[in-house]
Amino acid sequence: MxxxxxxxxxxxxxxxxxxxxxxxxxxxxxxxxxxxxDPGAEDRFKEISEAYHVxxxxxxxxxxxxxxxxxxxxxxxxDERVAAGAGPAGSRVRFGPDFGGFGDQGGINVEDxxxxxxxxxxxxxxxxxxxxxxxxxxxxxxxxxxxxxxxxLDHRSYNVxxxxxxxxxxxxxxxxxxxxxxxxxxxGDLYLVVHIGPHPRFRLDGRxxxxxxxxxxxxxxxxxxxxxxxxxxxxKVKVPAGSSTGxxxxxxxxxxxxxxxxxxxxxxxxKVVLPPKTTARQRELYEQLAAETAFDPRSPK
Numbered sequence: 237m238x239x240x241x242x243x244x245x246x247x248x249x250x251x252x253x254x255x256x257x258x259x260x261x262x263x264x265x266x267x268x269x270x271x272x273x274d275p276g277a278e279d280r281f282k283e284i285s286e287a288y289h290v291x292x293x294x295x296x297x298x299x300x301x302x303x304x305x306x307x308x309x310x311x312x313x314x315d316e317r318v319a320a321g322a323g324p325a326g327s328r329v330r331f332g333p334d335f336g337g338f339g340d341q342g343g344i345n346v347e348d349x350x351x352x353x354x355x356x357x358x359x360x361x362x363x364x365x366x367x368x369x370x371x372x373x374x375x376x377x378x379x380x381x382x383x384x385x386x387x388x389l390d391h392r393s394y395n396v397x398x399x400x401x402x403x404x405x406x407x408x409x410x411x412x413x414x415x416x417x418x419x420x421x422x423x424g425d426l427y428l429v430v431h432i433g434p435h436p437r438f439r440l441d442g443r444x445x446x447x448x449x450x451x452x453x454x455x456x457x458x459x460x461x462x463x464x465x466x467x468x469x470x471x472k473v474k475v476p477a478g479s480s481t482g483x484x485x486x487x488x489x490x491x492x493x494x495x496x497x498x499x500x501x502x503x504x505x506x507k508v509v510l511p512p513k514t515t516a517r518q519r520e521l522y523e524q525l526a527a528e529t530a531f532d533p534r535s536p537k
């Protein structure tokens with residue numbers, strides 16, 4: 237990617253990890269090709285994604301701050317290898333007062349140092365590819381049921397197997413799909429970090445799912461069996477007589493699946509809803525109920 241990663245995200249060089257994440261999410265939603273049909277949106281999305289992958293990881297960010305755009309070409313043990321010396325027997329290098337020249341007057345021969353450190357042919361030795369991260373945004377339904385998903389990152393396409401019940405922040409590993417190595421070294425891995433987008437009906441708390449359950453005043457007072465929405469369709473739930481707004485009804489095992497244990501639960505939270513309009517007869521019945529009931533919802537219990 238050309239340009240500066242910090243400029244790509246519109247953050248300062250001393251931005252916190254949280255500020256970097258907030259900037260990325262804002263820009264990613266704005267420029268995602270599924271949302272933004274501008275011809276340059278996809279390239280912009282890839283640019284900010286690459287910037288986020290680098291700056292969201294403290295170690296990678298530190299190397300980028302130090303070496304700039306060439307940080308991937310510098311061995312991770314650069315300092316240790318320099319300090320250990322360039323001699324064939326691993327003897328330590330003496331950094332004299334003239335270090336920085338191109339001779340050996342200061343106790344170091346620069347050509348020998350970098351020749352042995354990176355290979356006598358003028359290039360770096362084998363360098364493993366760096367691990368990389370990208371955000372994988374899913375709907376709650378996609379996270380619930382799992383399945384295959386085709387994605388495109390940095391002009392490369394991947395078929396991703398999403399496990400059923402994947403959670404917010406969970407990482408899906410694509411082995412060998414990260415940074416490319418130099419020489420005979422293994423490539424890095426690509427980790428897709430799951431982000432589950434907000435849902436208009438459901439709320440997630442770990443593996444538990446909550447949803448509002450609208451009921452009429454007479455259903456709440458008399459009790460009823462009603463339909464409640466779940467991520468996989470409708471289920472039936474019994475509303476006990478005398479239920480008030482805020483009461484939570486538990487549907488065991490109807491939350492997010494768990495491939496390694498018990499599934500979460502679904503909680504239907506009762507919301508007593510009045511009719512938007514009342515007829516004269518309905519109002520008369522309400523008045524009759526009020527006259528015959530001593531209940532005061534504001535009195536101390």
